[in-house]
Amino acid sequence: AQSVAQPEDQVNVAEGNPLTVKCTYSVSGNPYLFWYVQYPNRGLQFLLKYITGDNLVKGSYGFEAEFNKSQTSFHLKKPSALVSDSALYFCAVRRFPNDYKLSFGAGTTVTVRA
Amino acid sequence: EPEVTQTPSHQVTQMGQEVILRCVPISNHLYFYWYRQILGQKVEFLVSFYNNEISEKSEIFDDQFSVERPDGSNFTLKIRSTKLEDSAMYFCASSEPGQGFEQYFGPGTRLTVT
Numbered sequence: 001a002q003s004v005a006q007p008e009d010q011v012n013v014a015e016g017n018p019l020t021v022k023c024t025y026s027v028s029g030n031p032y033l034f035w036y037v038q039y040p041n042r043g044l045q046f047l048l049k050y051i052t053g054d055n056l057v058k059g060s061y062g063f064e065a066e067f068n069k070s071q072t073s074f075h076l077k078k079p080s081a082l083v084s085d086s087a088l089y090f091c092a093v094r095r096f097p098n099d100y101k102l103s104f105g106a107g108t109t110v111t112v113r114a
Numbered sequence: 115e116p117e118v119t120q121t122p123s124h125q126v127t128q129m130g131q132e133v134i135l136r137c138v139p140i141s142n143h144l145y146f147y148w149y150r151q152i153l154g155q156k157v158e159f160l161v162s163f164y165n166n167e168i169s170e171k172s173e174i175f176d177d178q179f180s181v182e183r184p185d186g187s188n189f190t191l192k193i194r195s196t197k198l199e200d201s202a203m204y205f206c207a208s209s210e211p212g213q214g215f216e217q218y219f220g221p222g223t224r225l226t227v228t
Contacts, residue, residue, distance in 0.1 A: 034216060043118070046219075051214040100147070102157075102159060103159070104156050105156070106155075106156050
């Protein structure tokens with residue numbers, strides 16, 4: 001079984017401040033980890049992924065995430081948030097190698113105030 | 115940029131009726147998926163499809179559900195006899211072959227069963 005926890009329903013930050021969205025996972029075996037973002041009335045847009053290699057991965061729109069195996073975490077970060085980053089963020093995990101299904105967290109709503 | 119498309123964007127149907135949700139995956143992708151999100155709940159995996167057959171399905175995907183790739187471009191989800199609890203947003207996704215590739219999601223079809 002695999003699962004993802006996003007402990008914060010909402011994150012509020014001021015524009016220009018650092019943004020962190022937390023994610024922890026549980027999976028038997030090695031994980032593939034993903035972050036997606038959803039804007040109102042839109043589908044889920046891929047932001048970044050961790051497959052193997054460097055624990056710090058960089059993605060779209062200036063986002064990055066750090067894989068921490070000992071803490072089973074994959075937190076999403078952005079050094080300087082923009083108002084346009086306000087959206088719903090989902091963390092997801094897949095079990096390597098043969099599972100293709102994604103298990104999603106409940107999502108975190110990010111609000112960036114001007 | 116290629117994208118996954120879904121039709122219709124909103125479908126209203128009466129309990130017991132059959133519905134077909136349609137998706138056009140990205141053209142060079144070979145893996146196809148359906149997920150659903152009941153209002154206020156997590157995005158849940160329904161089924162994955164590869165090489166013209168189901169590769170994995172969840173316990174949600176019972177005999178009332180079926181998937182088909184009727185031609186080289188469309189991928190459909192059929193619900194034979196809809197129930198009130200089938201009301202949800204249904205997302206189609208596709209990915210390239212290979213272990214590390216991310217899934218790209220369509221904008222979703224909101225299904226309302228009355």
